[in-house]
Amino acid sequence: MGIEKSILVILHILGASIWIGGMLIMALGVLPKAKKANDASLLKDYEGSFHILGMIALTMQFLTGFRLAMIYAGGMKGLFDFSNHLAVLFVWKLALLILTIVLFVFFKKKTLAKLTDENVASASNMVWNITIFAIALMVLGLGFSRGII
Numbered sequence: 001m002g003i004e005k006s007i008l009v010i011l012h013i014l015g016a017s018i019w020i021g022g023m024l025i026m027a028l029g030v031l032p033k034a035k036k037a038n039d040a041s042l043l044k045d046y047e048g049s050f051h052i053l054g055m056i057a058l059t060m061q062f063l064t065g066f067r068l069a070m071i072y073a074g075g076m077k078g079l080f081d082f083s084n085h086l087a088v089l090f091v092w093k094l095a096l097l098i099l100t101i102v103l104f105v106f107f108k109k110k111t112l113a114k115l116t117d118e119n120v121a122s123a124s125n126m127v128w129n130i131t132i133f134a135i136a137l138m139v140l141g142l143g144f145s146r147g148i149i
């Protein structure tokens with residue numbers, strides 16, 4: 001593997017670890033605790049600490065993922081040649097990433113802004129949707145080099 005691809009893969013896996021790890025901690029750790037204690041501030045504080053890091057990770061995923069996909073597909077043209085399975089994986093990953101960014105911003109600006117100690121559970125769907133998309137992005141990534149999907 002060339003030096004460029006090696007660096008891109010390392011950065012991509014680092015970004016994926018931050019994003020998936022951060023969301024799993026929110027879904028499996030912070031959310032249940034906040035619901036049990038009826039304490040919206042637990043979720044708001046965690047998201048506050050994670051927001052910038054999460055956005056940096058998503059940006060890094062876009063940049064490194066785009067370039068990696070170009071390398072796999074043999075250039076920009078290959079990315080939109082849908083007779084090629086790699087182009088299909090690329091478009092799915094891009095669409096899911098855009099959806100993730102939209103949901104994550106909506107989660108902060110709308111869901112958390114309206115969250116009170118009385119309705120902590122109303123954040124559950126959003127947290128779990130974003131987490132499941134994160135895992136789906138990982139599984140789709142396995143398609144490029146390992147042919148798992």
Ligand code: HEM
Pocket residue numbers: 009012013015016019020058061062064065066068069070072090093094097134137138140141142143144145146
């Ligand atoms: C939060 C967003 C993302 C996550 C969590 C994620 C996760 C992953 C993971 C875990 C792998 C490693 C698979 C393996 O070891 O075989 C991977 C590979 C890959 N991802 Fe992503 N990804 C994200 C976004 C993107 C985007 C937006 C693109 C392109 C549009 C992309 C393109 C790729 C490519 C081309 C590979 C193959 C790299 C290789 O194994 O050599 N990813 N992704």
